Amino acid sequence: MFVSYKWLQEYVDLSGITPDELAEKITRSGIEVEGVEVLNEGLKGVVIGHVLEREQHPNADKLNKCLVDIGEENPVQIICGAPNVDKGQKVAVATVGAVLPGNFKIKKAKLRGEESNGMICSLSELGIEGKLIAKEFSEGIFVFPNDVTVGEDALEKLQRDDQILELGLTANRGDCLSMLGVAYEVGAILNREVKLPNPAVRTISEKATDYVQIKVEAKEDNPLYVAKVIKNVTVAPSPLWMQGRLMAAGIRPHNNVVDITNYILLEYGQPLHAFDYDRLGSKEILVRRAKDGEKIVTLDDAERTLTADHLVITNGSEPVALAGVMGGANSEVKADTTTVLLESAYFAGPTVRKASKDHGLRSEASSRFEKGVDPNRVRAAAERAVELLALYAGGEVLDGEAVVDTLNVEPVVISITLEKINRVLGTDISIEEVAGIFTRLQFETTVDNETITVTVPTRRGDITIEEDLIEEVARLYGYDNIPSTLPMGSSTPGYLTTYQQKRRTVRHYLEGAGLYQAVTYSLTSEAKATQYALETREPIKLAMPMSEDRSQLRLSIIPQLLEVVKYNVARQNDSVAVYETGPVFLSNGTDALPDEREHLAGAITGLREQHQWQGEKKEVDFFVLKGILEGLFAKLGLEQKVEYLQAVVEGMHPGRTAELFLAGQKIGFIGQVHPTVQKELDLKETYVFELSLETVFAEEVAPLQYESIPRFPSITRDIALVVEKEKVAGEIESIIVEAGGKLLKDVHVFDLYEGEHMEPGKKSIAFSLKYFDPEKTLTDEEVTKVHEKVLTAVKEKSGAVLRG
Amino acid sequence: MQERLKELQQEALEAIQKATDLKALNEIRVSYLGKKGPITEVLKGMGKLSAEERPKMGALANEVRDIISANIEEKQQGLEAAAVEAQLASETIDVTLPGRPIQTGNHHPLTRIVEEIEDLFIGMGYTVAEGPEVEQDYYNFEALNLPKSHPARDAQDSFYITDEVLLRTQTSPVQARTMEKHDGKGPVKIICPGKVYRRDSDDATHSHQFMQIEGLVVAENIRMSDLKGTLELFAKKLFGEDREIRLRPSFFPFTEPSVEVDVSCFKCGGHGCNICKQTGWIEVLGSGMVHPNVLEMSGFDSKKYSGFAFGMGVERIAMLKYGIDDIRHFYTNDVRFLKQFQVKE
Structure with a gap:
C-alpha cells in the first residue's frame, strides 16, 4: 500500500511529524514502512505554460515550434517533438534552469537551427511510470485542464509535492489497505483524533429500486450486495488532484467514474464496480456461481472460461463481471455512458482468491477481498462514491439502494x-x-x-x-x-545427543585429516539421483519441479561431491578434498514419508600435500583415502569391526573399489571413480567414499577401559612371504592373527614387492609380528614356538613360501 | 735436571699451543705425560740426587706435570667447543623456508554458524532437535496454525511431492513434532537447525535450499520479556558484546504477538552504513509468543503453558557476519571460499 503523506493529513493531523518520522513510528509499532519516496525528488523549475502558437518546425518534420506563455514577461519559443502538442493547450514546461529526474538540466538550446527555451514535458519526463499514465497521454505530453493558471508550479498541480510511504503489510493487516485504516493506525500511534469523511448526498426522487432488483443465489459467497444508481453522468477526466493521488498510489487514471471507484477503494478499502446501466440490458442483477464452461470477456479484453468455482455478477442471464476480480467488457463505463450502476459488495475471500488464482488476475480489488473487507464499510463507501460522482461527474443520485443483505455482522x-x-x-x-x-x-x-x-x-x-x-x-x-528477563523455573540440562556428538567428532576428524566440509543440494536430476546409491528405491519426484536439474531427491551424496570437485578443478583448484554429511531419501511409497538416512561421503583428487617444497610430491591414491577412513573408525572405536572387500560398484573402478562391512553389515564403499566417469567430468584420478552414518553410529562401542602399560619387553619377528599375486593381504593377515593366538599382540604389513626379481604371477608381502605377554618377559623359545605355528599355518592355508 | 724439566715444560706448552685438533692434543698428552714420556725419564735419574734435592726435584716434576696437564685440559676444552661450533655452523638451515604443510580442512560456514548458536543455547539448557526434511503437510503448515485455505501457504512457494507430502519450507515442523512428543508436559527447550526448501529461483539473494535455525521454549509462565532477554544474549554472543536489539511488531501465523528482531549494526555500531542501509539496524530474525492454537494442537494446555519461538536464516546471518555477497557461494563449495572459514575468532 502506497500512502500519500499529504492525503493522510485529511484524516489525521500530522503537524510536527515529518514523513520520515512518521515512517519510523509506523514501523516501530507494527507495520513495516519499506520506503519513503519523495515524488518530486530532483525535480525543479516545472511550471504551467500556455501554448499560444504552434507551427511546423521549418527544418524538421517531427518537431513543432511553439510559442509558450510561461507566466513571465514575454512568451518563449520552445521546440517540442510531442505529436499531440497544440495551440491553446495548458502544458507542463521545464523552463531554462529546470532539473528533471536523472539530474537532467534544461538549458537554452538550438534544435535544427531554431532556438528552444525549455521543454514541454510528458508525465514520464516528470518521473511518473509509464503504466500509470492515462492512455491518451501515454505517447505524448500531458495536457492540463483549462482552469489551471499559467506560471503555477505544475508538479504541485499533479500532487507531486508529496511523499509516499510504502507499507509492507503482513497478511493480517488488510485493514491498512485503505487510507482510513492507515488513519486509524496513525491516530492510535500518535494519539490524535481521526476525522472521517462525512458524505453529503442530495438524491432525486426516482428510486434505485425502480431501476434494478438484486438477487443473490450464492449467499455464502456474497452475503451483501448494494447497488446505487446515478443518472445523467458526464464521463470526462477526473479532477487533477484525484488523478495525482491515484498515480501516486500506483493506479492509472481512466475517467471520472472509474477513477472515483478506485479512489474509494483507496480511501475505504472497499472495492467498487461501476457498470454502464444501459449496457447491462436488464433491470436485474443476479449473483450466482458460473456454469462450467461459461465465458466472459473481462475489461482487459481477455476471454475467460469459467467454472462453478467462480462467482459471477449477471444481468439475469449473461455474466457482466467476475465478482470481486474484474468487470466485464460488455458493461464497461465508456465515454458515452450516462447512467451508472454502482456496486458495493462483500465477497467472500476464498471465493475471490480462487477466481483470481485460476485466471492469473490479481487486482487491487481481489487482493482486498481476499484479505477481507470491513462489512460495515460496504454502504459507507457507496455513499461516499455517489457523493463524488455527483460532484465530479455531474450525476444525479437516485434515492435509496437496491440491496440483498444476509450478512450478520456480530462484532x-x-x-x-x-x-x-x-x-x-x-x-x-x-x-x-x-x-x-x-x-x-x-x-x-x-x-x-x-x-x-x-x-x-x-x-x-x-x-x-x-x-x-x-x-x-x-x-x-x-x-x-518491555523488560529483558530470562525464563524462570526449574533448569533443564542442555546437551548434544550421543549421535550429535559423534557427528561433530566425524566432522572434526575429517577436517583434521584435510577435508573441507561441503554442503550441496538435496534436489538433483533424474540421472544423478540414483547414481552411487547404497540402496535403491523408487525415486522421489517433485510434483512441480522448477527444472530437471532439481527434480528428484538424492539417494547418494557422491554425485553432488563430484560436481563440487569438477567445479573446483575447472577453476585451477587442482587438489580437492571434501566431505559432506547429510540425508539421502528412500521412498516408502506415495504419501508416506521417506526414510531419511544420514550419509557421510567424501571425495579427493590431486596432491596429498600442497605447497610442499621437500620430498616427493605425491598424488592421492586409494590408500590415502582408506587411511583416512581407518583413522575415522579408530576414532569411533570400530576399527576392529570393519572389513574391506573387493567389490564391483557401478561407476567405480572395478579393480580399485572395496565395499565396507561393519560387523558383517554393509555400510558403504570406497574406491576410485571409474576412468570413463572421470573423463566425462574432466577429472584426474578421484577417490570417493560413501557410508551410512546412521548404521555406523548405531554400532555398539565397548566402553573405554584403560589397559595397563606393558611392563615387559615385546619381541618382533618380520617375515616376507611369496604368494600368488591374487592373494590379498587381508586374508593372510587373518591367518596370522588366528594362528598367533593371544601372544601375538600386533601384526602389520610393512612392505609389498611385485618387481622383476619375482617369479611371474607372484608377489612378496612382508609382515611385522609383535609378540608380547603381559605377565612376563617372553623367552626366545616361547616366541619361536608360536612363530613356527604361524609360519606353518600361512604356508598351509595360503600357499605362501617364506622368502629367503 | 731442573733445567731439563723447565725445558720440557716449555717444549710441551709450545706443542699444546700448536695443536689444532683433539687427536694431536692426545698425542701430546701421551708423549709428555705417559709412562714412557720424558718427564718420567727425567725422574728416573732422581736416584742420583742428594736426599735434600730429591723432594724438591720431585715437587718440581709434579708441578711441571700439572702445568702441562692443565694446559692440555684447557686446550682440549677450547678445541671441543670449536668442534661443536663448526658442526653447528655446518648444520645451519634457512628458517624462513616454509614448514611441512599439515593439510587440514574446516567447517562449512553454515555449520560454523549453526554450531556456534547450538553451543550458546546448549549452555542455556536447550537440546538440539532435528526432524525430517520431507514433511507432512500437517506438521509443516496445519499444526502451525496455517490451515489449508491460508493465503500464506501458496502451493507455488513449496516443493510438493504429493498433496500431503512436501519438502519442509521451515524448520518449525520440528517444533510441532517435539511438542507433540512431550505429551503436554513442559518444559520444552529446543534449538532446531536444518535445511529447508522453497520454490525460489536461485540468484544472489535467493536459494531453493537454505538453512534455518529455530528455538522454542514452552513452560509455565514464559513471558515476552524472556524472549527479549534471551535474544539479547544471543545477539551479543553472535555479533558482539556491544550489540543491542529492538523488537518490531510483525505477523506470523504460529506466534501471537509476533515480532521481528533487529540487531544494532555490527559494521557501523548503529550510526548508519551501507550494510544497515543507513538505519543503524539489521533485521536478523522473526519471533514471538507461541500461538495458543499451536500449543493446543500439539497437546499443551494454553491456559497453563506459554512459550516463545524464534527463527532465522543461517545464510543471512553468515552473509551479514562475514560480508558474503552471494548466497550461491554456500552451495558451489569453491575451495577458495570454504578455506576462508578456518580461523577461530
Whole structure:
C-alpha cells in the first residue's frame, strides 16, 4: 500500500511529524514502512505554460515550434517533438534552469537551427511510470485542464509535492489497505483524533429500486450486495488532484467514474464496480456461481472460461463481471455512458482468491477481498462514491439502494484480565494504560475491576483472541519498554545427543585429516539421483519441479561431491578434498514419508600435500583415502569391526573399489571413480567414499577401559612371504592373527614387492609380528614356538613360501 | 735436571699451543705425560740426587706435570667447543623456508554458524532437535496454525511431492513434532537447525535450499520479556558484546504477538552504513509468543503453558557476519571460499 503523506493529513493531523518520522513510528509499532519516496525528488523549475502558437518546425518534420506563455514577461519559443502538442493547450514546461529526474538540466538550446527555451514535458519526463499514465497521454505530453493558471508550479498541480510511504503489510493487516485504516493506525500511534469523511448526498426522487432488483443465489459467497444508481453522468477526466493521488498510489487514471471507484477503494478499502446501466440490458442483477464452461470477456479484453468455482455478477442471464476480480467488457463505463450502476459488495475471500488464482488476475480489488473487507464499510463507501460522482461527474443520485443483505455482522467481544496481559508480556502495565491504548485504537472498552472487555471494530478482522489484544497493547506500549528477563523455573540440562556428538567428532576428524566440509543440494536430476546409491528405491519426484536439474531427491551424496570437485578443478583448484554429511531419501511409497538416512561421503583428487617444497610430491591414491577412513573408525572405536572387500560398484573402478562391512553389515564403499566417469567430468584420478552414518553410529562401542602399560619387553619377528599375486593381504593377515593366538599382540604389513626379481604371477608381502605377554618377559623359545605355528599355518592355508 | 724439566715444560706448552685438533692434543698428552714420556725419564735419574734435592726435584716434576696437564685440559676444552661450533655452523638451515604443510580442512560456514548458536543455547539448557526434511503437510503448515485455505501457504512457494507430502519450507515442523512428543508436559527447550526448501529461483539473494535455525521454549509462565532477554544474549554472543536489539511488531501465523528482531549494526555500531542501509539496524530474525492454537494442537494446555519461538536464516546471518555477497557461494563449495572459514575468532 502506497500512502500519500499529504492525503493522510485529511484524516489525521500530522503537524510536527515529518514523513520520515512518521515512517519510523509506523514501523516501530507494527507495520513495516519499506520506503519513503519523495515524488518530486530532483525535480525543479516545472511550471504551467500556455501554448499560444504552434507551427511546423521549418527544418524538421517531427518537431513543432511553439510559442509558450510561461507566466513571465514575454512568451518563449520552445521546440517540442510531442505529436499531440497544440495551440491553446495548458502544458507542463521545464523552463531554462529546470532539473528533471536523472539530474537532467534544461538549458537554452538550438534544435535544427531554431532556438528552444525549455521543454514541454510528458508525465514520464516528470518521473511518473509509464503504466500509470492515462492512455491518451501515454505517447505524448500531458495536457492540463483549462482552469489551471499559467506560471503555477505544475508538479504541485499533479500532487507531486508529496511523499509516499510504502507499507509492507503482513497478511493480517488488510485493514491498512485503505487510507482510513492507515488513519486509524496513525491516530492510535500518535494519539490524535481521526476525522472521517462525512458524505453529503442530495438524491432525486426516482428510486434505485425502480431501476434494478438484486438477487443473490450464492449467499455464502456474497452475503451483501448494494447497488446505487446515478443518472445523467458526464464521463470526462477526473479532477487533477484525484488523478495525482491515484498515480501516486500506483493506479492509472481512466475517467471520472472509474477513477472515483478506485479512489474509494483507496480511501475505504472497499472495492467498487461501476457498470454502464444501459449496457447491462436488464433491470436485474443476479449473483450466482458460473456454469462450467461459461465465458466472459473481462475489461482487459481477455476471454475467460469459467467454472462453478467462480462467482459471477449477471444481468439475469449473461455474466457482466467476475465478482470481486474484474468487470466485464460488455458493461464497461465508456465515454458515452450516462447512467451508472454502482456496486458495493462483500465477497467472500476464498471465493475471490480462487477466481483470481485460476485466471492469473490479481487486482487491487481481489487482493482486498481476499484479505477481507470491513462489512460495515460496504454502504459507507457507496455513499461516499455517489457523493463524488455527483460532484465530479455531474450525476444525479437516485434515492435509496437496491440491496440483498444476509450478512450478520456480530462484532468480536473479548474479555481479558490485566494479570494475563502482564503475565504474557512480563510487564507491569496499569489498567489505565491498557484502557488508554484501546481508546487510542478506538476500540470500545469497558473496565470492570481488572478485567477489560473490548468490542473489536469490524475493520480489525485480525483480532479474534486474547493474544491478539495483548499484541495491540504490546506494540503501542512499545517493545522498548518491555523488560529483558530470562525464563524462570526449574533448569533443564542442555546437551548434544550421543549421535550429535559423534557427528561433530566425524566432522572434526575429517577436517583434521584435510577435508573441507561441503554442503550441496538435496534436489538433483533424474540421472544423478540414483547414481552411487547404497540402496535403491523408487525415486522421489517433485510434483512441480522448477527444472530437471532439481527434480528428484538424492539417494547418494557422491554425485553432488563430484560436481563440487569438477567445479573446483575447472577453476585451477587442482587438489580437492571434501566431505559432506547429510540425508539421502528412500521412498516408502506415495504419501508416506521417506526414510531419511544420514550419509557421510567424501571425495579427493590431486596432491596429498600442497605447497610442499621437500620430498616427493605425491598424488592421492586409494590408500590415502582408506587411511583416512581407518583413522575415522579408530576414532569411533570400530576399527576392529570393519572389513574391506573387493567389490564391483557401478561407476567405480572395478579393480580399485572395496565395499565396507561393519560387523558383517554393509555400510558403504570406497574406491576410485571409474576412468570413463572421470573423463566425462574432466577429472584426474578421484577417490570417493560413501557410508551410512546412521548404521555406523548405531554400532555398539565397548566402553573405554584403560589397559595397563606393558611392563615387559615385546619381541618382533618380520617375515616376507611369496604368494600368488591374487592373494590379498587381508586374508593372510587373518591367518596370522588366528594362528598367533593371544601372544601375538600386533601384526602389520610393512612392505609389498611385485618387481622383476619375482617369479611371474607372484608377489612378496612382508609382515611385522609383535609378540608380547603381559605377565612376563617372553623367552626366545616361547616366541619361536608360536612363530613356527604361524609360519606353518600361512604356508598351509595360503600357499605362501617364506622368502629367503 | 731442573733445567731439563723447565725445558720440557716449555717444549710441551709450545706443542699444546700448536695443536689444532683433539687427536694431536692426545698425542701430546701421551708423549709428555705417559709412562714412557720424558718427564718420567727425567725422574728416573732422581736416584742420583742428594736426599735434600730429591723432594724438591720431585715437587718440581709434579708441578711441571700439572702445568702441562692443565694446559692440555684447557686446550682440549677450547678445541671441543670449536668442534661443536663448526658442526653447528655446518648444520645451519634457512628458517624462513616454509614448514611441512599439515593439510587440514574446516567447517562449512553454515555449520560454523549453526554450531556456534547450538553451543550458546546448549549452555542455556536447550537440546538440539532435528526432524525430517520431507514433511507432512500437517506438521509443516496445519499444526502451525496455517490451515489449508491460508493465503500464506501458496502451493507455488513449496516443493510438493504429493498433496500431503512436501519438502519442509521451515524448520518449525520440528517444533510441532517435539511438542507433540512431550505429551503436554513442559518444559520444552529446543534449538532446531536444518535445511529447508522453497520454490525460489536461485540468484544472489535467493536459494531453493537454505538453512534455518529455530528455538522454542514452552513452560509455565514464559513471558515476552524472556524472549527479549534471551535474544539479547544471543545477539551479543553472535555479533558482539556491544550489540543491542529492538523488537518490531510483525505477523506470523504460529506466534501471537509476533515480532521481528533487529540487531544494532555490527559494521557501523548503529550510526548508519551501507550494510544497515543507513538505519543503524539489521533485521536478523522473526519471533514471538507461541500461538495458543499451536500449543493446543500439539497437546499443551494454553491456559497453563506459554512459550516463545524464534527463527532465522543461517545464510543471512553468515552473509551479514562475514560480508558474503552471494548466497550461491554456500552451495558451489569453491575451495577458495570454504578455506576462508578456518580461523577461530
